[in-house]
Amino acid sequence: MTTTPVFIDKLKAFFIEIGDMSYFSGRYLREVFTPPFEFKELLRQCYNMGNRSLLLVGVTGFILGLVFTLQSRPTLMEFGAESWMPSMVSISIVREIGPVITALICAGRIGSGIGAELGSMRVTEQIDAMEVSGTNPFKYLVVTRITAATLMLPLLVIFGDAIAMVGSALVENLKGGVSFQLYFNKVFDALAFSDVIPATVKSFFFGYAIGLVGCYKGYHCKKGTVGVGEASNSAVVFTSMLLFVIDFIAVFVSDIFFEI
């Protein structure tokens, strides 16, 4: 047997999955605006995804700012450009590194969590039980989770960026004797709306992708505990790839509108 048919089968399966996911996404967009609305569950999911990710995003952001500044310092010093440090760090973090790293962390924490939770609900017939009780499980489980992820990710990105800046300022303060006030004055001088707005807008899309893929994988989980593991794992892998694709598109589009 040649390897071509296997490759074609896999490619076919991939495109079928993309098609299914697009349909799933379309269903979300239809149902998110139609009553009844599950506000209580939405708030619970926002709390689970937002509040419970703060520590992880905060620690990662702090270390990111710290390491980024430590690593860049010697190179900038070589050119006598240490004073550019706040601008360089803030623009890199706000435009690109902050949103991407936060989204990748959330893909691991939130995406896999959604995949595993919905997957286990599927295999233990809890989703069927919901449907039989006359509740729309898609609206209760999927719409709330995707909406919560879409709303919470930009907030987590802003929080992560802010903490990363604190980490960077700390290094500058300890190594270069730059005061916090001076550091943040330079940061705000360097940042423009054209840095913040595209980054925030793409964070909404990152959040949407994390929620969508996690829910899709969990909701269509195959039978058994192996299926739950696979749903959780593939949610992270697929989301991570999707995040880079979205990032590429976002940077491309931003370039058209804001001339980066």
Added chain:
Amino acid sequence: MNTSVDIKTVLELKDLKKSFGDNHVLKGFNLKLYEGENLVVMGKSGSGKSVMIKCLVGLMQADGGSIQIKDQNIVEIGQKELDLLRTEIGFLFQGSALYDSMTVRENLEFPLRRHKEKLNMQESTEELVIEALENVGLVDAIDLMPAELSGGMKRRVALARALILKPKIILYDEPTTGLDPITAKEIIQLMRSIQKKYGTSSLIITHDVDCARVISNRIILLIDGINYAEGTYAELVANEDPKVKAFFKQ
């Protein structure tokens, strides 16, 4: 059970067909459930019992045939009508299917959220939850999480949840599977007492012969995707057909 014309049919399956690829699970299955009746559908594992019951509540799409519940063909009605019709059907899942992220109280409150007003229930949510838990003798477990309950307790809570909207029809999918004989007997007694108290019609899917013997008014044997044999427990035990005989020998 007297099945003459004066007894109302609450549920009817006609020529139900369902296949998975080349595997033809149901090849024209027929069933009538009468008001107040306990009808047991028996068959070996993999014979299509659970598929049949899932088609019945719209969890699976049948390939052919009609499903009439209270004079409505569920294949033809819209989602809203189906949701409303589902409030008249209680469903006890094989693995209980309690929502693990919710307490027993929240599990029971869940079906009430959307349908309490629609069904014009006068009692408060709290009263309805307590009443349902009293029926299964588990009022003390009201604030426990499903993970803190034993298998038998989970099944009883699931039964309470199935009863909370006071349905006219209850579907039991393997109600005694995975339980020890004593707990299984308790569940069967509970099913009988609920049927007596609320006058519900029950469709019970099982391969447990003891369960069928105790609870059934009528039994249908689902073999090879069709109703292979039908009758009371005594009639089927006396049946000389080798497939029927083999079944009751177990």
